[in-house]
Amino acid sequence: MYTIIVGLGGIGRNLTAIAVNAGDSVVVIDQNEERASDILEHYDVLAITGNATDKSVLEDAGIDRADALVATTSDDAVNLMTCWLAKRYNVRNVVSIVNQKEHSDLFNEVGVKISENPDELVATRLYYWARSPNLQQVASIPGGTIFEIVAEAGAPIVDREIRELDVRDFVFMLYGVPGET
Secondary structure (H helix, E strand, C coil), rough: EEEEEECHHHHHHHHHHHHCCCCEEEEEEECCCEHHHHHCCCCCEEEEEECCCCHHHHHHHHHHHCCCCEEEECHHHHHHHHHHHHHHHCCCCCECCCCHHHHHHHHHCCCCCCECHHHHHHHHHHHHHHHHHHEEEEEEECCEEEEEECCCCCCCCCCCCCCCCCCCCCCCCCCCCCCCC
């Protein structure tokens, strides 16, 4: 897959590692020359220093053959404009972080897949971990959250059917015993 990643902050750097390890051909764009140079020391990618809202920068990045573009900057205006341009170039999969919730509708109107504010996602996860010591994993999904909780022997949910539990809304559970498949 040919992937363009815009922004080399923490999210962009981690995304670059994931995409490279998955075997993608990766191009990264960042306005900071030092960050663009630094990424080359760690990964076999094409790094471009420039503003991704500039069509010529996107063209240098190979936007016309990109399978995906992911905007990860802390500036929603840059992310939105970059994604809008990617859509105009018919990039199949355009994804962005949204730093301010009130901008979500704008990204949706352009047809961009969005992730909520990354700081809020991390803060929510940390809060749930601090609140619930038996919480093992948390994942946010559209419309809800996935929790993995280890129920200790004698817990009120052990050896009970789901319909017997006092739960609100919808709860999906998968039962597993450590060491068994």
